[in-house]
Amino acid sequence: xxxxxxxxxxxxxxxxxxxxxxxxxxxxxxxxxxxxxxxxxxxxxxxxxxxxxxxxxxxxxxxxxxxxxxxxxxxxxxxxxxxxxxxxxxxxxxxxxxxxxxxxxxxxxxxxxxxxxxxxxxxxxxxxxxxxxxxxxxxxxxxxxxxxxxxxxxxxxxxxxxxxxxxxxxxxxxxxxxxxxxxxxxxxxxxxxxxxxxxxxxxxxxxxxxxxxxxxxxxxxxxxxxxxxxxxxxxxxxxxxxxxxxxxxxxxxxxxxxxxxxxxxxxxxxxxxxxxxxxxxxxxxxxxxxxxxxxxxxxxxxxxxxxxxxxxxxxxxxxxxx
Numbered sequence: 424x425x426x427x428x429x430x431x432x433x434x435x436x437x438x439x440x441x442x443x444x445x446x447x448x449x450x451x452x453x454x455x456x457x458x459x460x461x462x463x464x465x466x467x468x469x470x471x472x473x474x475x476x477x478x479x480x481x482x483x484x485x486x487x488x489x490x491x492x493x494x495x496x497x498x499x500x501x502x503x504x505x506x507x508x509x510x511x512x513x514x515x516x517x518x519x520x521x522x523x524x525x526x527x528x529x530x531x532x533x534x535x536x537x538x539x540x541x542x543x544x545x546x547x548x549x550x551x552x553x554x555x556x557x558x559x560x561x562x563x564x565x566x567x568x569x570x571x572x573x574x575x576x577x578x579x580x581x582x583x584x585x586x587x588x589x590x591x592x593x594x595x596x597x598x599x600x601x602x603x604x605x606x607x608x609x610x611x612x613x614x615x616x617x618x619x620x621x622x623x624x625x626x627x628x629x630x631x632x633x634x635x636x637x638x639x640x641x642x643x644x645x646x647x648x649x650x651x652x653x654x655x656x657x658x659x660x661x662x663x664x665x666x667x668x669x670x671x672x673x674x675x676x677x678x679x680x681x682x683x684x685x686x687x688x689x690x691x692x693x694x695x696x697x698x699x700x701x702x703x704x705x706x707x708x709x710x711x712x713x714x715x716x717x718x719x720x721x722x723x724x725x726x727x728x729x730x731x732x733x734x735x736x737x738x739x740x741x742x743x744x745x
Contacts, residue, residue: 460614578632
């Protein structure tokens with residue numbers, strides 16, 4: 424046990440805490456800028472079973488912030504490369520790699536198998552899907568986001584407020600690391616904080632990360648936090664669904680044009696731009712599923728329809744697959 428000696432000497436960990444970590448199963452969704460430090464620190468701490476899920480491959484533009492990877496990993500699935508590096512560092516770990524994106528269909532089983540879930544995905548849709556599923560199953564969710572020189576991390580669900588209670592609405596526009604840039608140490612700090620919150624939760628240390636949000640604004644050299652234990656859940660949250668959830672009775676609207684998305688998410692899908700939705704006289708009965716790549720455009724379109732009196736709405740973030 425010399426590997427964990429400096430950790431076990433802490434009175435709040437000890438042999439019992441180390442054994443608790445060895446028995447734990449953590450699901451980490453995303454093996455990018457946040458996921459890399461999360462995986463390294465959870466593996467280093469001796470979390471016995473880690474399932475990591477990511478559908479992307481390693482690119483050279485990742486390496487300035489995703490320091491788990493090397494030039495030899497270029498083109499390889501991130502999940503496989505991350506697993507290989509984790510086991511090279513700690514062969515005693517049980518690491519399962521899933522080279523696939525998380526969606527509303529597979530989230531049910533993935534969350535059910537884990538004791539704790541870490542949201543390290545660069546996707547609004549994935550974050551809300553994980554929050555919804557963790558809330559249903561009573562599992563703790565450690566969620567974070569980072570961009571530029573700023574980010575946040577916090578503990579959600581598991582008997583406390585969900586991510587939707589703190590962030591009930593999506594932003595009007597979505598910036599990404601590719602479009603807005605990111606400082607490597609900034610995203611690394613947020614990911615390391617996620618790992619600390621995850622370990623604190625697994626060890627049942629008090630105060631609990633549940634209901635606590637940390638905000639890092641490193642451009643201004645500011646770090647703050649606040650509790651949201653009493654935050655109310657939104658009453659009319661827009662659910663995300665998977666393609667597998669679409670039925671023949673659904674009205675499916677693809678908001679992208681054919682150049683952006685050559686395929687359709689369902690055989691009955693119609694292409695209608697957001698600006699033309701209200702004039703399309705969509706049926707008032709049955710569910711309307713709005714589809715785009717990230718879910719952001721679908722969220723805005725659903726807000727338009729809600730304001731016009733439509734009630735049964737769902738969102739599909741199809742990525743580049745549809």
